[in-house]
Amino acid sequence: MSNYKEENICMIHHSQIVAINMDLNSDCQLRRYCSKCLLEKTYDGTIYINSEVQEHIQKIKEEYLEKKAYFLKHNVGTIESLQNAIQNIKVTFSYSLDKIFENLSTEKIRLQNQYFNIEETLNGVDLNNFHYFKLQSNENLFQIESFKSLIKASIDQIKNNESLQFCNQQIENLQEDDEVLTFTRGFNSQESNVIATPSLKILCQMHKKQIIAFDMNINRAKENRMACIQCIEEIPNSYTSLKTVQDKWKKFEEFKKNKYQQILEQNKENKDQILEQLKIISEAHNEMNLQITQYLNDYCQSLNQEMQQIFSQMGKNWAICQQKEIFDNIEKLITPTCNQEFSKNISEHYANEEKFVNLNVFDSIKKIRETLKESFYQISKMIKINSNLQIKSKEIQICEKLQSIRPPFSMNSKQVELSLSIESPRKLQVTKDVVQMSLKIKKFKLNLVPKSVSLSLQITLPSKLKIDKQQIQISMVSKQQKIRFENIIEGQKVTQDQNCYALIFDHTNNLLVAGCGQNIQTFKFNSGSFQSQSVFGQHYSNVTALCFIKFNQFISGDAKGQLQFWKEESNSWKQYQKLSSEHFEQINQILYSKKFNQIITCSNDKNITVLENKNQQVNIWACAQTISSHQSNVCSISLNDSETTLISSGSDKQLQIYSRQINFNLIQTIKVEDIIYRLQFIEDSSFCAQIQTGIHLNFYNFNKNQEQYILNQTAEVQNQKSCSQGFPIGICKKHSMILCKHGTYINVLKKMNNQIYRTEQSINFDTMYLYGALTSDGNYLVTWDYRSKQFQVRQLIVN
Template sequence: MSSQLIKVECPLHNSEAIAINLDPNIQLPEMLQCIYCLVGSTSRSIVPLRDIKNILENFVTLQQQKSDEINQLKRTYLMQLLDNLCKMKQEINNFIDNGINIIQTQLQIDKQEEEEVMKNVESEVIGFNQQVKQIIEYQYSYCQQQKLLNELNWTQPLSEVLQQINNFEGIQNCLDLLRDLKNEYQMKNEINIVGKLLLIESDPEILRGSSSETPKLNIVCQQHQKEIIMIDMNENIEKSMRLCCIECMPETYWSLTKCKEKWKTFEQKKRAYLQQQIFDMEAQYEQIRDQNKKIEQQIIEQLKGVRVQFEDILAINKRKILSNINMVNEDWINLSQDDILERVEILIKNEESQNQMIHSEYQQFSDYALKLLQEQVKELKVQQQNLYDNLRSTLCHSQEISKSASSSDQNCLNDIYYQINEIGSSSKNTQKLQELIQIQSYDIGSDLIKKNQRKENDSAFSSPKNNGYEDIQIDKENMDFEEKQPIQYQIISKYQQVQNCYAISVNFDQTIMISGCSNDIAIWEFNNGKIKHIQNLQGHSNQVISLQFSVDKNEFVSGSTDKSIRYWQLINNIWLCKQVLLGHKRQIDCLLMSNNNHQIISCSCDKTIRIWRKNQQSLWFQVQTLTNHSAYVRCISLSKSQNLLVSCGEDKMILIWELNKSKVWNLKQSIKNDDFGYRICFMDDIKIAWQPRSQNKTYFYEYDTKTNQFELDKHHIMLQYSSEGYQNFFPSIYNEQKQVLINKHGQFVYIMKMNESHSLEISQVINIGHYCNYGSLTNDGQFLVIWDEKSKCLQVRQATF
């Protein structure tokens, strides 16, 4: 095809065609262009003829890849919709059948009672006195009143059935899936394959004339009356004096061509930023909407519960009052001596005192009901406050995620320069930090009090590079620790990363590190604690918040707030996204890869844990969904043997799962707590460390062979007070080789070391200075890497003893 096109002539100049213009706005004959057509051309759609064949081949490949992704996306969502609708159909049919059975049963009971009444009326002939007695008993009999109250008891189960049918959660889930499918489909179709190929394949030699062409302006210099050809970029020059001619000769200037190119880059950046903000905004608002819906539903259910319980209390009081009324006609012959004396004591009182006694007896019933109602309202207020706290946490998290993206690059640079000056001026005068930490061993042992004195000096570092990464030199001579601890992690280097980093992971041999970099994944060379930025991997359309390397291969999985999981492999020294795993309906909070690399476990804010395994074609597919959590699932951890899985979330539950012989995860134990759990970690097969959201303690669970259950140990470790930053993106890590537990709580990162008595104790407290901090530990436990929102840099710390 290429040889045939070279022989074609340009229809305008009758000269040999050397390129083709793929602009869709021009006619087919005009697409062939010669060297004369290219002079002064600024079109980016021009491609050399010799490259057309390569572009066509790449186009077919990318188009097929895009088509496969779209088909997989549609199949995934259609299968979920089909599954949801089938379940809803079965549930609604069951509810309707139950309601029909309740009504039919009640109709039969009513018919039988009517027949019995008619038989009694026809068979009995009673006198006047007997009729009066029946009327009195009907009016005051406790049994009769109880019967009247129970006549409508059947309405309660029928109301519950109808309320279940009125639950639109299943329908809402289907609507959410349809909306997500539409958004994902639009995002994939917005990818311009031809434009992407043109940017890659365009020949710079052919297009060189377009970059050298100076734009023409109908403006002349105010001072020399000559053509404007450059822009004065000096910040101190007035705006009106920036346009310069050849005679102005400013010290710092840009040509008009450069300004035009820079402006085009700015517009592209602005367009990409605004498009991304739309997707980010939808994702953030989606979480907030779910929280609002959750608050609305729970408040309605709680208020409904208060109303029903108060009505039950009123019914009980009514029965008590009716019981007292029935006692009015009680015959004195059945009274004991004490009963008669009690009545006489009442009779000898005056009428006012008797009225007061009657009122007081009734007041007791009323006060009891109001007291219960007051307690319920108080409990309701506490529960609502917890719901509002969750919403506030979601809002704060959304604000933190979008905060850095809302400022320009120049503002980011100004912030960094400010931090440089602040750190540089304060590093010489850093005061010693003395912290008294009360430690309670989680194993058998007495309480210990250790004084942990820490002094860390962060030296000044140079201004950041344009790409947002910078190697920051650390003054090692100023690093001094007053008191040696069993193990501490000292800073050995810092690297500036302006972009948000919510997840970090290091490969099995400590040679490669990956970190979240806003929507991208940064690849770093890791060499004995020194890191060097290599490249960024693109693919996710929103913040990357979870990363997990394989235990023995150069492959990893990434999770994002865009609800997708991506599987990456290093092939011929090139990182490739081999598969996109779709299924979760909310952000991916935590990811695990099993030791044999045959299983991926993911948890999400959609309240599910999903199990993925490889098929015969080495493709990941979902094999199981665990739905026992009733709220966001925040963290998961595998035991040492890989046969136990523990999870925790915002439903205040800790769930422990066991893998059976058929490779199916079954629920083994449920533990109800008083607080949310954002971090949980298996230390081996029998011990679990759990960090509550808002309690300044670390708790431990240990397996009891007698009960075959995990039991809460009475000992725990006290932590420093922290009232903010309930984020879960820094999972707790236990390293068996160093026997240390890395546990974040607020702005502090705790290093907990196993002592000789096999008890954990705090070995170091690292005050990061900001609750938005995220990190990871190398497999050998030698290096700890942390990024935080305040300094916006990666700290590399090395273990010392």
């Protein structure tokens, strides 16, 4: 401690050190100055106050640490790549590669420790000891070279294997810089020669000398902040240099500029979003208005033609009528309730006809309502509530509630109301009106001449509300991203004449496996381009299901219920097991449970089978459980993220949910109106299901109060009435995207900001015999359809 105090005392004047000379060529003992020294050496050009020197030293330390961190992180990343490569081929060269892997782990830990040691050492360097400090990297260079030699020697033992060429290339990427930590003056010498000590053309009121520093103490009077060299002598260690203050001011101005720029950009973005939503509302209204008008015109035209035909047959001369026709007419006339029965029958007939038209009209109005609801939600998030609003509660939650709607357009005149209202929650007390938004459709009476439907949108805002405690601000939100798939291989179609009922990507998305008739074909896949690798297979019927279980192993199932297990060895796929007795009809889907090391299959034989590999050294799979709770074909199955819940759907119009105990136990059955060909878990406690003839994709969530799954939302999708099995639902959590086949369409849905899924794109293939696969990152979609007999690749576009 005494040495430290001596270093901070001027050896000439015995006063406290306030500045340092950064010229390393000068005498080390004469580089520290007190305020009296400063008076003598003001214009020397090498004098800097302690705060500036400290900043300069800190900058040198940070630059050195950044360079070291780059090389160390580079080496750590290279070693991690080597670890992954070695791990993949570890099965073949177990002993040698285990040793290499161990050495790599040890070296990785050494490098990581070295980084932390350097950082800790640098923390101890400051303005009092930096000139003594010097760090060499010779030892590190020697260790890296020794380590490289060791690894190369180990790899040379098995170098005849081509898979290890990658390892040798990565080893060469290991490097170490020879940077030496030295502290130099580093200030701009050119500026020093022009102005020795930066100053203002303002004189100190007390000493009549140029201002070279400022007092940044917040309690100091504004007019007393400027200081000359004599001010610094009188009160040392309380001033900040002119250069430092000017740098801070520049940073502050840059900060202000960025803030103003952000406000301008956000304002423009909000304006564009609101105008876009208004455009969407207008387009939806116009489109549905034309559609409703077309429905009504078509119905009226059809009704007029039918009436004209009936009227033309009236007044017919009985002399030319058939005997049976005359008897039927007389039979009607002698019936006492002839008029009543005719009125009842004709009313029921045309009421049913009218109901069909009304449903079409109502569906169109529902679309307008959904568009308005989504646009209202988007706009409401971008509106800033006036700061004069006063609300008694601190917490504000906005509820969105859609009032119930009566069936529209009956035979007698009815008024239809669609309303969107924002209600105050239990904790919110608003002193005046609540914001309301209502959509009213004026009275409409159905007759032979259709009347127009008018829509009016009213938004009523209170003139002034008061907030007792806290201001409310709704932050501006980022624009909702839109997604779509675009075909990227026009003119480069990949023809496949054999029926392709199953496709799947491996875990890296670089290998595509397709079931082509009774054969299996593999393709190298890179950024949307195909390259055929191999064709093989031992199935005696069409391949209908595929599933990867490891990076070099997959399972195939066929239309006769046979399962075949494949493994890649020496760049070729070989079958290592075949199961023919677990199912006796078509395999529809295969899942792999990584956590429990199980394979789950479903089939048209009404069964779900769970396979286990109890002895992994032998690699033989056997049946552990058979689930037979469905009454017909089991079309689709799915596991949740934790692999504790299994769901299934069948031709018996049932959704079944199973919980994993030791085995899977049935805990819930949901009856639906038609067959569900495909379903998929989205999250751990929510899934979606596609009903064959429906126009919606249904979403189910687990209700903790009821302890069961319930339907909580639907999303409208395109469909062509009928559908076929195959092509499981694709999920991409990265883009909040669902990809689902329905009839002749592939529907692409995205989760909106209000947590509601909406169809963003519907791709029509004009055939329901359509199959495909989505890469795990959601960037590419590969399909095969019966109409084109071609593989097609589409790329995801996000904007």
